[in-house]
Amino acid sequence: MAPTLFTACNTLPPEEVVPPKGGLSVEPAPTLFDSPLALPSGGAGLFISFEGIDGAGKSTHIAGLADAFEAQGRVVTLTREPGGTPLAEKLRATVLGDPMDALTEVLLIFAARRDHLVNVIAPALLRGEVVLCDRFTDATFAYQGAGRGFDLNVLSTLERWVQCDEGLLGDPAGNKPMKPEIETVIEPHLTVWFDLPPEEAAFRLAGTRVPDKFESQPVEFFRRVAQGYADRQQGHPERFARIDASQARDVVWQAVLQVFIGKGWLS
Ligand code: TYD
DSSP states (O other): OOOOTTTSOTTSOGGGOOOOGGGOOOOOOOOTIIIIITOOSTTSOEEEEEEOSTTSOHHHHHHHHHHHHHHTTOOEEEEESSOSSHHHHHHHHHHHHSOOOHHHHHHHHHHHHHHHIIIIIHHHHHTTOEEEEEOOHHHIIIIIIIITOOOHHHHHHHHHHHTBHHHHTSOTTSOSOOOTTOOOBOOOSEEEEEEOOHHHHHHHHTTTSOOOTTTTSOHHHHHHHHHHHHHHHHHOTTTEEEEETTSOHHHHHHHHHHHHHHTTSOO
């Protein structure tokens, strides 16, 4: 059976630890600290998110990367936010379809994220897979924070709580209180940001589909969202790779590929 976050956890009480077959000495099971997240190299799990305003054209490149990783023998988990689990997909439909106040929206998005992290992202990383996630928490800072004007400090607090390694490795019943002082936040090894002027994105999107709640926002909203992404990049320069998405699709693809080749993750 594939390890889950909780079976892989090395903080289980002794009576729940299953000795390894063959009577070898008990090695501590991998945790998110020492398995995928501390080893963002070819042999370990990789967590990569993709960001950009609506219409920036990330989807085809995500699919292309999934093919490229699979061609090199890696197992890929392709997923998205909000969403990625049955519960989180229900929350996605609500968040994108129903009007609600900003705090409700933020709480639903982070609830979906928690479910996604616990049930899909963290287990896949523990199995050493490549997780390609269409949007993650930077989108919340860009859309709810910069776009809607929601308090960034509250978002940072929620980010810490929802993505806190300690919380993820807590007891399965969720009874173990998380420690707010814990600073280790699970975040992508790399965030590929497709940067496109909002006017260009609006032009590309026009008439292509029925817009959801965010896609129907005026261009001014997307200017703020784009600035939100720029601010996030400034705060996390080592994690972000900015791609000029205004170029032709082939040129954008080559730029994306070069980022992954440069990191030694694809050849
Ligand atoms: P998107 O990822 O663009 O999917 P699709 O291409 O199928 O429309 O749409 C998700 C929308 O959700 C997008 O408008 C951004 C928004 N969103 C937020 O507002 N906050 C978030 O935290 C996330 C993850 C997404």
